[in-house]
Amino acid sequence: MYDPNLYITLAAASLGAIGMVTFAGLTGWRGWLALKHQELQAGGDIxxxxxxxxxxxxxxxxxxxxxxxxxxxxxxxxxx
CATH class of the missing domain: 1.20.5 (Single alpha-helices involved in coiled-coils or other helix-helix interfaces)
Incomplete structure (x- = not known):
């Protein structure tokens, strides 16, 4: 019941999942910012x-x- 390997594995998996979600969110945010930057440079629709x-x-x-x-x-x- 109190197996330390289980808790270490769960903590590592949780940390990895949080890291992947954060990375995906930051990648999307940077892409959105790049899109808006291109729209501003092109003088797009205001x-x-x-x-x-x-x-x-x-x-x-x-x-x-x-x-x-x-x-x-x-x-x-x-x-x-």
């Missing part, structure tokens, strides 16, 4: 709101502000 014309952007922002106001009123329990 986003849907900034790509809209000025008047359309103002209308969209006003619409979003109105929705937020309504949601805040609902959350506060005020009837509109």
């Amino acid at each position: 986003g849907p709101i900034q790509a809209l014309p000025n008047a359309s952007a103002r209308i969209e922002i006003a619409d979003l502000k109105e929705r937020i106001r309504k949601l805040e009123a609902i959350a506060a329990g005020v009837d509109l």
